[in-house]
Amino acid sequence: MSDEILPVGVVGVGHLGRFHAMKYRDHPQARLVGVFDADPERARQVAAELGTRAFDDLAALLREVRAVTVATPTITHFEVVRQCLEAGVHVLVEKPFTDTVAQADALIALQQAKGLVLAVGHLKRLHPAVQHVVGLGLGAPRYIEAERLAPFKPRSLDVDVIMDLMIHDLDLALHVTQADWQEVRAVGVAVVTDKLDMANAWLTFANGTVARIAASRVVREPVRKMRLFWTDRYASIDFLGNNLSIYQRHGQAAAGPIPGVLAEQVELSDTDVLAREVDAFLQAVRGAPVFCDAQAGRRALALAQDVRAAIQRGVAPPAL
Helix, strand or coil, rough: CCCEEEEEEEEEHHHHHHHHHHHHHCCCCEEEEEECCHHHHHHHHHHHHHEEEEEHHHHHHCCCCCCEEECCHHHHHHHHHHHHHHHHHHHECCCCCCHHHHHHHHHHHHHHHHHHEEEEEEEHEEEEEEEHHCCCCCCCCCCCEEEEEECCCCCCCCHHHHHHHHHHHHHHHHHHHHCCCCEEEEEECCCCCCCCCCEEEEEECCCCEEEEEECCCCCCCEEEEEEEEECCCCEEEEEEEEEEEEEEEEECCCCCCCEEEEEEECCCCCCCHHHHHHHHHHHHHHHCCCCEHHHHHHHHHHHHHHHHHHHHHHCCCCCC
């Protein structure tokens, strides 16, 4: 099965779905059978660009593929993914997993009953900086600080900034701590839409880790950074610059701008993370571990909803 060329498709070829289709087209172990979109003209445009077929009926596409990416609006994820699973097709669904935790639970039950792969597109887990830090085997950090700030764009407005941007870092916090959360405090405001456009959350995990996570989609300059602190070192990740720096306590003799601290700039590969995500999904269909399974997608969704609930209750973060 490892050498089999998998017939695949993409459901929803807006901004992100189009890129998924491109990665499948270029993957040596996949054959892009076609695409489907609720807007038939959009499907035809993308199909013509990529040299594939535009399907007018989702069921027809599902009869010809083994696996699909679902990149439709979040509110449609449940029904679309359910239809794919019931057709016996493996699914990579973009984040957020679903609109509600109850929907996530229903899809997990169906996926388990069918024995299919159901992966959720938290691709930041596959960023080389994250994989390097996790690979150090340092255990859960004591403190996490993350900022994911973006200029306003007239897309992904079907969800608030928590589900649009913050959920990436909520998932990474869960990924590196491997612990449940105990307390959530948050503030947020709607600025240019009728949903939250800025949010700041303070999270406490069962193992003692504390995380402060900020997200905004109404800033002038993009920022995507994360810092993770252990008792003797910290790691600083700049996702936009593809940079990772590690600072470690090393005695008074250590050279560098901070006395007693040894600074290391880690060389990272210039990785196409979306291509890596698509490849990881295809390998999971062939039997490899799922890089972010449905249970992990559910946890990130549940935490994101707890952040939103804390904002609605007015449970603000502590003053710094």
